[in-house]
Amino acid sequence: MKPVHFISGxxxxxxxxxxxxLRQNPRFHAHMSSPLTGMIDVMLGEMSDRNELAAFITDAQRQRVLRGLFASYYGEEFTADVIFDTSRRWxxxxxxxNALFPDFKIIACVRNVSWIIDSLERAVQRNALRPSFMFNFQTGSTVYNRxxxxxxxxxxxxxSYNALKDAFYGEHAHHLMLLQYETLVRDPAMAMAxxxxxxxxAxxxxxxxxVHFDADEFDERTGMPGLxxxxxxxxxxxxxTVLPPDIFRRFENDAFWRNAPSNVRAVRVV
Structure with missing residues (x-):
């Protein structure tokens, strides 16, 4: 199995x-997202005790099955030496x-939450004639509903925010690094280093x-061209910001990763 790391956040x-x-490096494979988290959820459910035959499945077999998902998904057509799989659910x-890949690393991308909400609202307004999957294709909502x-x-x-806190404060936080959006766009050389x-x-x-990246087909199918x-x-x-002031203020203090005393696991924040 090739080395596998993860992008989340x-x-x-x-x-x-x-x-x-990362894709600029010919040794690496990375993409905007993959279906592997959903596939793992399905397999974990089918191998749980809700299946009456789960009595015949050992943890070693569960581990092999789940590792096999990765090995099969990233098969021979993926020639890169290192895989970076992306999902907000990681x-x-x-x-x-940790049970599958003890040496894995996970890079969680973070950003001031107010600006995340702002970015989503901008995408909605930019595609005003295309109701979005993100809001169940509803057409009568306001920014407050959204x-x-x-x-x-x-x-x-x-x-995503709750999952990030789960990882940040959990016992496996040593696998985690937080990469701030502000750092990535203002000092990309330092961020990538x-x-x-x-x-x-190396x-x-x-x-x-x-920088080149093409997800136009996916964005078109979701009703969010350019997302x-x-x-x-x-x-x-x-x-x-395009947000009303009260909405922007609601989230502006949610960047818990910037509070050094609360970083009890000494997670690296870049």
Whole structure:
């Protein structure tokens, strides 16, 4: 099995940009997301005691089956030496990953939550004629409805945020590094050097002025053209929020990773 690491964290926080940069290294495979977390959930359920035949399945067999999912999914057509698999759900599965790949690393992309909400709302407004899958293709909502929809515990932002805290404070936090969006876009060379150091790979000279990534077909199918668009040159956007002030203030203190005394597991934050 090839070395496997993971990209996770919060939405709209630079994971697609990170994957696009990692792909510049011919030794690496990375993409915007994969279906493996869902496949693992299904297999764990089928191998649980809700299946009356689970009495014949040992933990060693469970481990082989789940590792086999990775080996089969990343088969011979993937010629890269190192795999980076992406899903916002990986932060909720550190215990599972620790049982499968004891040496794995997970890079969690994070960002000021107010600006995550702002980025999602911008995407909605940019595609005003295309109701989105993110809000069940509803057409009559306001920004307040949409924010509630993504912020609750099972929502796009709420679930990812809770999963990140689960990983950050959990016993397997030594596998975790947090990469702040602000660092990635303002000092990409330093950010990528930290990623390479964290995963134990030799440095690589990235081209931050010529970044390429194509997810147009996926974005079209979800009703959000341009959702995963990556600018050709890595740069920090200068913008004014499109959110009402009360919504922006609601989330502006949620960056718990910036509170050094609360980092009880000494997680690396870049």
């Amino acid at each position: 919060l939405p709209r926080s630079g994971s697609t940009l990170l994957a696009a940069l 932060c909720s599965k550190l215990s599972v990953l 924010v509630e929809g993504v912020a609750f515990g099972e929502g796009l932002v709420g679930y 930290a990623v390479y150091d964290f995963v134990g790979e 440095p690589f000279q990235h081209d931050f002025d010529n 995963h668009a990556v600018g050709r040159k890595v740069s920090a956007p200068d913008r004014v």
